[in-house]
Amino acid sequence: MSALADRKCVPCSGGVPRLRGEEIERYRTELRDWEVVDEHHLQKRFKFDNFREALAFVNRVGDLAEEEGHHPDICFGWGYAEIRIWTHAIDGLSESDFILAAKIDRL
Numbered sequence: 001m002s003a004l005a006d007r008k009c010v011p012c013s014g015g016v017p018r019l020r021g022e023e024i025e026r027y028r029t030e031l032r033d034w035e036v037v038d039e040h041h042l043q044k045r046f047k048f049d050n051f052r053e054a055l056a057f058v059n060r061v062g063d064l065a066e067e068e069g070h071h072p073d074i075c076f077g078w079g080y081a082e083i084r085i086w087t088h089a090i091d092g093l094s095e096s097d098f099i100l101a102a103k104i105d106r107l
C-alpha cells in the first residue's frame with residue numbers, strides 16, 4: 001500500500017466504523033509524533049520561532065485542508081500551532097484523519 005501522505009482523504013458521511021486499538025496503532029506508526037487522544041482525535045503541537053512563521057504554517061495547512069476536503073481544528077499563537085483532527089460524521093478516527101496528518105507532516 002502507498003504511503004499515507006500519497007493517498008487522498010475521502011469524504012465521510014457516516015456508516016463506517018471508527019478505527020480502534022491496534023488499527024489506530026498501525027496507522028500511528030506512519031506518523032511523526034502525533035498523539036492519539038481517547039481513540040477520538042489526533043493531536044500535535046508544532047513549534048516556531050515567531051508568530052509570523054506559525055501563521056504561515058497555519059495558512060499552508062488551510063490550503064491543504066481545502067484541497068483534501070478534510071479540515072483540522074487549529075489553535076495557534078506566538079511560536080506554536082496545535083492541530084486536532086477527527087472525522088465528525090463518526091465522532092472518531094477514520095483513515096482520512098491519518099492521511100491528512102501525514103500530509104501535514106510532509107509540508
Ligand SMILES: C[C@H](O)[C@H](O)[C@H]1CNC2=NC(N)=NC(=O)C2=N1
Pocket residue numbers: 011012069070071072073085086087088089
Ligand atoms: C461534507 C464534508 O466532506 C465534511 O463536512 C467534511 C469536511 N471536513 C472535515 N474535516 C474533518 N477533519 N473531519 C470531517 O469529518 C470533515 N468533514
